Amino acid sequence: MRLLVPMDDSEHANLALEYALDNYPEADITVLHVVGAPSMMMGEAVGLVFENDISDAAAKRAEPVFERANKIASERDQDINTTVGIGYPIRNILDRVEKYDTIVLGAHGEDWSRVTRRFLVGNVAETVSRRASIPVILVR
Amino acid sequence: MVGSLLAIGIIASIFVGFNIGGSSTGIAWGPPVGAGIVKKTTAAALMTFFVFLGGWTVGRNVMDTLSEGIITTDLTLTAGVAVLFFIGLGILIANIFGVPVPTSMTTVGAIAGLGLATGTLNYATIAEIVSWWIVTPIIGFWIGGVIGRYIYPEVNRRVQIEKSAGPLLALDRDGTIPKPTFGPNTTWAELGTTVVVLVIGCYMAFSAGASNVPNAAAPLVGGVGGLPDDTAIIIATLAIGFGGFTIARRTMESVGGELSDIPLLAALFVMVTASTITTLLSWIGIPISLVMATVMTIVGIGWGRATRPITFREAVTRDTGEPEIVPGAITAEEMEGKPAAPIGEEEPEEVLKAGDLFNPRAIMKYISMWIIGPSVSTVLAYGFFILIPGVA
Numbered sequence: 001m002r003l004l005v006p007m008d009d010s011e012h013a014n015l016a017l018e019y020a021l022d023n024y025p026e027a028d029i030t031v032l033h034v035v036g037a038p039s040m041m042m043g044e045a046v047g048l049v050f051e052n053d054i055s056d057a058a059a060k061r062a063e064p065v066f067e068r069a070n071k072i073a074s075e076r077d078q079d080i081n082t083t084v085g086i087g088y089p090i091r092n093i094l095d096r097v098e099k100y101d102t103i104v105l106g107a108h109g110e111d112w113s114r115v116t117r118r119f120l121v122g123n124v125a126e127t128v129s130r131r132a133s134i135p136v137i138l139v140r
Numbered sequence: 141m142v143g144s145l146l147a148i149g150i151i152a153s154i155f156v157g158f159n160i161g162g163s164s165t166g167i168a169w170g171p172p173v174g175a176g177i178v179k180k181t182t183a184a185a186l187m188t189f190f191v192f193l194g195g196w197t198v199g200r201n202v203m204d205t206l207s208e209g210i211i212t213t214d215l216t217l218t219a220g221v222a223v224l225f226f227i228g229l230g231i232l233i234a235n236i237f238g239v240p241v242p243t244s245m246t247t248v249g250a251i252a253g254l255g256l257a258t259g260t261l262n263y264a265t266i267a268e269i270v271s272w273w274i275v276t277p278i279i280g281f282w283i284g285g286v287i288g289r290y291i292y293p294e295v296n297r298r299v300q301i302e303k304s305a306g307p308l309l310a311l312d313r314d315g316t317i318p319k320p321t322f323g324p325n326t327t328w329a330e331l332g333t334t335v336v337v338l339v340i341g342c343y344m345a346f347s348a349g350a351s352n353v354p355n356a357a358a359p360l361v362g363g364v365g366g367l368p369d370d371t372a373i374i375i376a377t378l379a380i381g382f383g384g385f386t387i388a389r390r391t392m393e394s395v396g397g398e399l400s401d402i403p404l405l406a407a408l409f410v411m412v413t414a415s416t417i418t419t420l421l422s423w424i425g426i427p428i429s430l431v432m433a434t435v436m437t438i439v440g441i442g443w444g445r446a447t448r449p450i451t452f453r454e455a456v457t458r459d460t461g462e463p464e465i466v467p468g469a470i471t472a473e474e475m476e477g478k479p480a481a482p483i484g485e486e487e488p489e490e491v492l493k494a495g496d497l498f499n500p501r502a503i504m505k506y507i508s509m510w511i512i513g514p515s516v517s518t519v520l521a522y523g524f525f526i527l528i529p530g531v532a
Binding site for chain 1: 395397398399400401402403406434435438439441442445446492493494496497498499501502503505506
């Protein structure tokens with residue numbers, strides 16, 4: 001079984017990964033982190049574009065999230081794969097559904113308290129669960 | 141009656157100016173402050189002075205449009221105060237929900253609502269303003285695109301922006317008269333770039349004044365018991381300066397922090413472009429949002445960079461590095477001392493495409509705020525002035 005666990009900086013992302021590890025110990029778990037999401041001033045996205053090596057820069061920005069994910073996994077003596085995406089989180093997740101059997105996702109991410117992104121970019125969990133062609137588990 | 145109304149109006153105007161000061165100082169001075177070139181206090185002081193200059197000169201044209209251009213009659217003090225409350229409401233919503241609400245456009249929307257309700261809307265003027273609002277983002281994006289694609293790489297090769305440790309200038313007290321000398325690590329190049337950065341910050345402050353002082357000042361001007369132009373401009377400037385010295389400490393980090401993700405040189409290009417667009421439009425009396433001009437230029441410069449064509453030389457030197465060139469993706473990089481990956485080394489599982497960073501749908505959602513903001517203020521103001529006809 002191949003699980004995709006998209007994570008951001010939020011507490012709920014941790015919960016999603018913990019849930020996946022605890023309930024599917026045999027599964028092949030891939031943690032995805034998307035950097036350079038659109039924002040008001042587009043700072044992060046445009047900042048990435050100006051990097052000499054965009055893959056390197058994206059990987060560097062994703063490091064803190066992957067460190068946390070690896071820590072959670074090693075506490076349980078389990079292994080995870082990590083992969084980094086750039087741009088619009090929803091699109092990024094949906095583009096990967098073919099390679100996985102199930103998505104495990106925090107019910108709301110770091111934007112939960114920030115009406116801006118929730119309102120403008122849309123709720124990632126909600127949109128993914130509505131549009132994905134594979135099962136989506138929302139962790140609360 | 142008129143006195144207390146004016147007092148309420150001035151308070152509302154100060155609230156508006158204070159908030160404008162917070163946000164526009166963040167945009168104009170965030171990058172230099174983030175790069176450690178100026179202190180926050182210096183930035184706020186320069187901001188106040190150049191906002192005043194912009195409001196006092198070019199800003200008057202925008203004030204004329206707001207107070208007597210959009211509606212065929214003069215804006216009365218009562219109506220002006222009501223309009224200020226709608227601007228304030230927009231700012232309040234922006235602050236509470238963190239949604240970008242463009243102040244200049246909200247102002248025009250509120251005054252247009254008043255015009256619709258009283259049948260005094262000058263349709264020709266409003267059509268002109270709205271068409272500039274449609275054209276300006278396209279111009280900003282396009283100029284940004286040209287810079288990101290063609291100009292930035294050339295300039296970046298020649299210019300290095302650096303900041304050495306220690307003070308920029310020191311006082312040489314050896315002689316009889318103390319004279320300024322370079323700080324411990326200062327070079328001519330550093331002094332030069334610092335001056336350029338300061339000048340560009342001041343220019344952006346000037347354009348912020350030209351476009352934003354009228355929002356806080358125009359509603360108070362004219363009519364029975366209204367303020368004279370000059371007084372209103374000074375009040376608005378002081379309020380903006382107050383915002384610059386206080387809440388801008390935070391916005392210089394939030395807005396400015398986001399801007400400082402972009403290399404300083406690129407940010408300077410954005411600032412010059414956005415300030416020029418804003419100043420020129422203000423000059424011909426069109427109220428325009430500095431934030432909108434800035435954001436569209438940023439998106440343009442990023443898009444231009446992402447789609448930069450690869451030159452022959454770069455194509456030759458890097459062909460061992462990456463196996464394929466994806467159309468519409470990032471296709472070029474500076475090759476400053478970056479060794480090509482040895483043959484046989486494992487390729488990354490996928491190539492990240494810079495084009496993905498500019499998802500048109502996501503960007504459209506942000507742009508929609510520039511349509512929703514003024515529309516909502518028009519509708520609200522229209523409803524208000526219809527329900528309470530005595531105010532206008």
